[in-house]
Amino acid sequence: xxxxxxxxxxxxxxxxxxxxxxxxxxxxxxxxxxxxxxxxxxxxxxxxxxxxxxxxxxxxxxxxxxxxxxxxxxxxxxxxxxxxxxxxxxxxxxxxxxxxxxxxxxxxxxxxxxxxxxxxxxxxxxxxxxxxxxxxxxxxxxxxxxxxxxxxxxxxxxxxxxxxxxxxxxxxxxxxxxxxxxxxxxxxxxxxxxxxxxxxxxxxxxxxxxxxxxxxxxxxxxxxxxxxxxxxxxxxxxxxxxxxxxxxxxxxxxxxxxxxxxxxxxxxxxxxxxxxxxxxxxxxxxxxxxxxxxxxxxxxxxxxxxxxxxxxxxxxxxxxxxxxxxxxxxxxxxxxxxxxxxxxxxxxxxxxxxxxxxxxxxxxxxxxxxxxxxxxxxxxxxxxxxxxxxxxxxxxxxxxxxxxxxxxx
Numbered sequence: 001x002x003x004x005x006x007x008x009x010x011x012x013x014x015x016x017x018x019x020x021x022x023x024x025x026x027x028x029x030x031x032x033x034x035x036x037x038x039x040x041x042x043x044x045x046x047x048x049x050x051x052x053x054x055x056x057x058x059x060x061x062x063x064x065x066x067x068x069x070x071x072x073x074x075x076x077x078x079x080x081x082x083x084x085x086x087x088x089x090x091x092x093x094x095x096x097x098x099x100x101x102x103x104x105x106x107x108x109x110x111x112x113x114x115x116x117x118x119x120x121x122x123x124x125x126x127x128x129x130x131x132x133x134x135x136x137x138x139x140x141x142x143x144x145x146x147x148x149x150x151x152x153x154x155x156x157x158x159x160x161x162x163x164x165x166x167x168x169x170x171x172x173x174x175x176x177x178x179x180x181x182x183x184x185x186x187x188x189x190x191x192x193x194x195x196x197x198x199x200x201x202x203x204x205x206x207x208x209x210x211x212x213x214x215x216x217x218x219x220x221x222x223x224x225x226x227x228x229x230x231x232x233x234x235x236x237x238x239x240x241x242x243x244x245x246x247x248x249x250x251x252x253x254x255x256x257x258x259x260x261x262x263x264x265x266x267x268x269x270x271x272x273x274x275x276x277x278x279x280x281x282x283x284x285x286x287x288x289x290x291x292x293x294x295x296x297x298x299x300x301x302x303x304x305x306x307x308x309x310x311x312x313x314x315x316x317x318x319x320x321x322x323x324x325x326x327x328x329x330x331x332x333x334x335x336x337x338x339x340x341x342x343x344x345x346x347x348x349x350x351x352x353x354x355x356x357x358x359x360x361x362x363x364x365x366x367x368x369x370x371x372x373x374x375x376x377x378x379x380x381x382x383x384x385x386x387x388x389x390x391x392x393x394x395x396x397x398x399x400x401x402x403x404x405x406x407x408x409x
Contacts, residue, residue: 001150002243005191008157008184011058015158018057018090020046024166024299029270034286035294041163044275044305048082049110050231051159051181051303052146056083058155059144060091068093073141075099075129077230078107079304080146085114096141098132100124104230104308124225126235147180148238156181160188163299170296171197171250175281175303176209177232179241185301186248197250201285203227203278204256208237209245213252218242228257228311231278231304251292253285258322260284264312265319267302276307277315324382327352328375328402331392335371343373346395350388353378374402 001007024039031038043051060072071094074084081097088095095116099108102123112118121131136143145152159181163172172189176182182200189196202209205227212219220236227233255263263280267273282300286293320326333339340359347354356376379385392399 002240003150003154003157003184003187005187007150007154008161008188011054011151011154012158012161014058014061015054015155018047019053019158021162022046024163027271030266030283030286030300034290034298036290037297038286039167039169039297039299040271040273041159041299041301042273043159044273044279044302048079048086049304049306050079050083050276050279051156051301052079052083053086054158055149055152055155055180055184056080056144057087057090059149059151060084060087060093062151063091063093063142067142071095071139071141072144073098073132073135073139074144074146075125075132076111076146077125077128077233078103078111079231079306081111081118082107082114082306084144085111085116085118088116089114094141096132096135096139098128098135100128102230104306104311106308107306110306124235125233126220145178145238147178147183147234148240149180150240153180153184153187153240153244155184157184157188159301160185161192164188164192167297167299169193169196169299171199171293172299172301173199173201173282173286174301175229175232175278175285176200176202176237176252177206177229177278178234178236179209179238179245181301181303182209183238183241183244186244190248198248199251199253199285199289200245200249201253201255201281203229203232203260203281204254205229206233206235207254208235210252210254212237212242213246213249227260227277228315229260229277229281231276232281251289253288255281255284255288258318259288261315261318262322263287264307264315268316273302274305274307274312275302276304277311279304279307324385325379326355327377327379327385327388329399330372330374330402331397331399332370332372335369340373343392343397346392346397347375347377347388350384350391351380352384352388376402
C-alpha cells in the first residue's frame with residue numbers, strides 16, 4: 001500500500017481523542033534570526049513525548065483480529081517503542097519492544113512504564129531490529145516497523161495535515177532518520193500545499209537519506225552511526241519512505257552534533273521548549289540555511305522531547321563553553337595566605353562569577369612553594385573572557401587551559 005491523502009485523513013480520524021493536535025507556535029526570536037516568519041510544530045508536547053504515537057496508534061488500530069491475538073514487536077531507539085507500548089496497552093494487545101543497550105535510560109524507563117515487555121539488545125538500532133525480527137520468527141508476532149510501514153506513515157502524515165490546515169507555509173523543515181515522518185508530511189503537502197518546499201535535515205553521523213538519494217534507492221550505511229540524535233540514528237532509510245520522498249524534496253541539510261546541541265540549548269533558553277537532540281535537528285538545519293529561508297513563512301518540526309538528563313547536562317555545558325558563558329582555566333599562585341582572595345577579588349572586578357574552584361597544592365608538576373588553582377566561571381561571552389584574561393595578565397597572572405577540560409567538569 002502506498003499511503004495517499006485518503007489514508008492520511010482516515011488515520012487522522014482514528015487518532016481523534018488519542019493524540020493532541022499540536023498548534024503552530026510563532027517564534028519572534030527565531031524569526032529575527034532567520035529574517036523569516038517562523039512557526040514551530042511542537043510534537044515534543046505530544047502524548048508519549050513525540051510524534052511517534054500518531055503512526056504507532058494508527059498501526060495498532062488497523063490490526064486484524066488474528067494480528068491482535070498474535071501481538072506486536074518492534075525495534076526502537078526509544079520514541080517508537082514508547083508509542084507502540086502505549087498504543088498496544090490501550091488496545092489490549094501484547095507488545096515486545098526491543099531497544100539498543102545504549103538507549104537513553106529515560107526512554108527505557110518510560111517504555112517499561114506502559115506495562116509491556118522491553119528487551120535490550122545490541123549497540124544500535126540495526127542490531128536491535130535484527131533481534132526484534134528473531135522474536136517475530138519465534139513468536140509469530142507482527143513486526144511494526146518504525147518508518148517502513150504504510151499505516152505508520154499515514155499516521156505520521158497527520159502532522160502535515162495539521163500544518164496545512166493552519167498555515168499556508170512556504171517551507172516545512174523536518175528531520176529524517178528512517179523517513180516515516182518525512183514521507184507522511186510529503187504525502188500531506190503534495191496534496192494540500194503542493195507549492196511548499198519540503199526540507200529534510202539529517203544527522204551528519206547518520207546520513208542515510210543523502211546516501212540513498214545519491215544511489216537512487218533506499219540504502220543502508222556501511223559504517224556505524226555516530227550522533228547524539230538517537231532518534232535519527234537508524235543507519236538505513238525505509239524503502240517506502242524513499243519512494244514517497246524521492247523527487248519531492250527541495251533540499252537535504254546535514255547537521256553535526258555541535259549544531260544540534262546549539263539548537264537544543266537555544267530552544268531551552270529562548271523558546272522554553274525542552275527537546276531531544278533529534279527533535280532539535282530541524283532548527284539546526286534551518287539556522288544553517290538561514291539565507292535561503294529569508295523572507296519565507298517557515299514551519300520547523302520539533303519531533304520529540306524525550307531527552308536523557310545526562311545528555312542534556314553535557315549539551316548545556318558544551319553550549320555554554322562555546323558561547324563564552326562558561327570559562328574554565330588554571331593558574332599557579334604562591335602558596336601563602338591572601339593570594340587566593342586577591343585572585344578572586346580581581347575576577348569579581350571583571351563581573352565574572354565563580355561557579356567552581358579546585359585548590360590543589362599536591363600536584364608534582366607545581367613548585368613546592370606554589371599551588372595550582374582551577375576555576376570555572378560564569379561569563380557573559382567571548383569579549384568578557386578576553387577582557388578577564390587581559391585584566392589577570394596585566395596583574396602578572398599566567399593563565400592556561402585547565403587540565404582535562406570538559407563541558408561537564
